[in-house]
Amino acid sequence: MPDNLTSDAPDFPALRYRAANLRRHMLTMARGQGSGYIGQGLGIADLLAALYFHELRYDPDDVSWPGRDRFLLSTGHYSIALWAALAEAGVLPVAELPTYGADGSRLAMSTLDTTPGVEIIGGSLGHGLGQGVGQALGLRLDGSPARVFVELSDGEMQEGSTWEAAMSGAHFKLENLIALIDCNGIQADGAIVLDIEPVAEKWRAFGWETQEIDGNDIAAIVAALSAARAPVGKPKAIVLRTLPGKGVPTIESREKAHFVRVDADEWDALITEFESLAEKTDG
Numbered sequence: 001m002p003d004n005l006t007s008d009a010p011d012f013p014a015l016r017y018r019a020a021n022l023r024r025h026m027l028t029m030a031r032g033q034g035s036g037y038i039g040q041g042l043g044i045a046d047l048l049a050a051l052y053f054h055e056l057r058y059d060p061d062d063v064s065w066p067g068r069d070r071f072l073l074s075t076g077h078y079s080i081a082l083w084a085a086l087a088e089a090g091v092l093p094v095a096e097l098p099t100y101g102a103d104g105s106r107l108a109m110s111t112l113d114t115t116p117g118v119e120i121i122g123g124s125l126g127h128g129l130g131q132g133v134g135q136a137l138g139l140r141l142d143g144s145p146a147r148v149f150v151e152l153s154d155g156e157m158q159e160g161s162t163w164e165a166a167m168s169g170a171h172f173k174l175e176n177l178i179a180l181i182d183c184n185g186i187q188a189d190g191a192i193v194l195d196i197e198p199v200a201e202k203w204r205a206f207g208w209e210t211q212e213i214d215g216n217d218i219a220a221i222v223a224a225l226s227a228a229r230a231p232v233g234k235p236k237a238i239v240l241r242t243l244p245g246k247g248v249p250t251i252e253s254r255e256k257a258h259f260v261r262v263d264a265d266e267w268d269a270l271i272t273e274f275e276s277l278a279e280k281t282d283g
């Protein structure tokens, strides 16, 4: 049995410190490779801290524990964030992080399900929610109390398969399914191409119990995840407005934060910039 079962008393300083550690791990990874999808990772660090260190039930010593809550990262290219969370949670060794993106590394730039703690293969966008629907249906048929959390992106809302999955989740009344929609305002070449707004109203219209929050506010994330436990006979959606590069002002201000490549010596300056603002302790 895991010892990190959901507690109703969130320790916010501890969670903010975890989020800072996730960002530290990501800077280590991007520095090792010289580049990476760090903008997105820094943007969802607060969400992953709230999930892995407050909301999810899992056993870091047994990632296949059948009763675990599943976290599906639909945007495989956000892998840097998942590697950071799995290392901080003790599933992966912290010492392995600098291999991110290197040939032969388990910490690929897009997720591989052969790496411990990874539920689905990533890379081809628009498939995570459909797999989440299938898993949530299967778990319910098995009588399992486990829940399925699917991270997906604003870019993926331009794909028809996302809306097919949204319709199915509502049809099957999958209240064990929670979509975590990262609206970071960007896709590959800069700003979002198609107008996808109003995002929350679209999910409500598709039959999902929907909340919209600041995705970089840990207290708001914890509260939304807590509200999403309610048995309302519908799947839940949380629309998170996040800032790519959050915590490193130089990356935050980049117009094109989809893929960040900077010279080797500049990573040190970015890390110094981050540390001047970051949480240093958990209390």
Ligand SMILES: Cc1ncc(C[n+]2csc(CCOP(=O)(O)OP(=O)(O)O)c2C)c(N)n1
Pocket (backbone or CB within 6 Å): 040, 075, 077, 123, 124, 125, 126, 153, 154, 155, 156, 184, 185, 186, 187, 188, 258
């Ligand atoms: C089906 C599919 N089409 C295109 C791509 C290429 N691609 C990789 S990341 C990306 C950007 C998608 O936008 P979003 O998911 O919002 O990512 P962000 O730029 O915020 O990281 C694209 C188009 C892909 N991986 N899969």
Ligand SMILES: [Mg+2]
Pocket (backbone or CB within 6 Å): 153, 154, 155, 182, 183, 184, 185, 186, 187
């Ligand atoms: Mg995006």
